[in-house]
Amino acid sequence: MFRPRLALVPGEPAGVGPELCARILAGAHPAELVVYGDAGALRESAAKLGIALPAFPAVEFPNAIAATPGQPDPRNAAAVIAALEAAARDCLDGRIDGLVTGPVHKANINAAGIAYTGTTELLAKQARRDVVMMLARPGLRVALATTHLPLRAVPDAISQASLETTLRVLHASLRTDFGIASPVIAVLGLNPHAGEDGVLGREEIETIHPMLAKLRNEGFDLRGPLPADTAFLPDKLPGFDAVLAMYHDQGLPVLKSTGIEHAVNITLGLPYPRVAVDHGTALDIAGKGIADPSSLFAAIAECARMAAHRKSAS
Incomplete structure (x- = not known):
């Protein structure tokens, strides 16, 4: 062995x-x-x-x-x-x-x-590699589209190009490092209620949706953009191999609220x-x-x- x-x-x-x-x-x-x-x-x-x-x-x-x-x-x-x-x-x-x-x-x-x-x-x-930060505990993996940024800087840091890079690194790592042949990735929206059709923000419409569509055409199984306040519900999480949060405090408090003693920080890519x-x-x-x-x-x-x-x- x-x-x-x-x-x-x-x-x-x-x-x-x-x-x-x-x-x-x-x-x-x-x-x-x-x-x-x-x-x-x-x-x-x-x-x-x-x-x-x-x-x-x-x-x-x-x-x-x-x-x-x-x-x-x-x-x-x-x-x-x-x-x-x-x-x-x-x-x-x-x-x-x-x-x-x-x-x-x-x-x-x-x-x-x-x-x-x-x-x-x-x-x-x-x-000399593009990397993605992911925190994990048993039953939950949360990757980050942005890491340690002031909240007001987050929207400008999320572009179609940066999101594509992050999702490609995450997808490849789930296959190579975790042995998941066909990863299912939940992608959170940036705004409350994932923008609510543009009423609460247009980043989902103008940035996130187009990139998810592009990668879905290549065979990626991407769910979202999902409202962050319901994506982590216990009946939904078992269907995801990883969750991509748009910013640090959107996803990590959920992960750290339970099982923090067994949580780890993984550098993908x-x-x-x-x-x-x-x-x-x-x-x-x-x-x-x-x-x-x-x-x-x-x-x-x-x-x-x-x-x-x-x-x-x-």
Whole structure:
């Protein structure tokens, strides 16, 4: 049975990433994990929490200074970025089957003078690929047409061209990474009631409808544009393999309202699987041994499944 080799990047050393990785490495998991980061710091974190840590393979990126839980230091930011870039490079070169990332601290990285808007953007630039952000939990996958934008900027960011790119990436990934031969994608409208025939906005008529029609002619099974307030009803969701939301807070609150501990953040469109935890650095509880590793375990399991699907399709 195929057992993928996955890169595991703990992320911000002052956050909960190191202790979550220690808990994962101390237990059973469905992949061979290679840590990209400061392995010594990870062992120290495990020792402080009373976690018996077995030997594990690592590609070393030492922290510049010892990390203090809850207190990010910009001097350690370069090691975090270097670990992410190296792990992704090894995925691109075929030495690693997928990438799992812990939470990073954007403000701390920028405080170090490193231009950084997010790991998704970093990986997309490195791989030179169009990517789509999708969050998933058991029973629900929500992809985003736009990500971290002010609400007033969202309509201008949604064009027929951008929507086409997003839907093509999403459709291809559902087939390649999730093994769904004929994906069914629900596409939400931008406006309340999906514009209500133009009364509440014309984006559905002028942008979304024409692009859905074009892709349906190519065989895509696209439902919508659907009103967001009813698309997530329990009797409808089982008919969709994924939901495409037009903006961040249109779809993600629904996903996170239930099952957040098992939710993961997936970057679609890369030449390799990449899955991240769906939570932040949790500086307020770092080092206390109470952080829940469920999201990280779910990320590893999802990345392993995606790698297996890619292997079987190759």
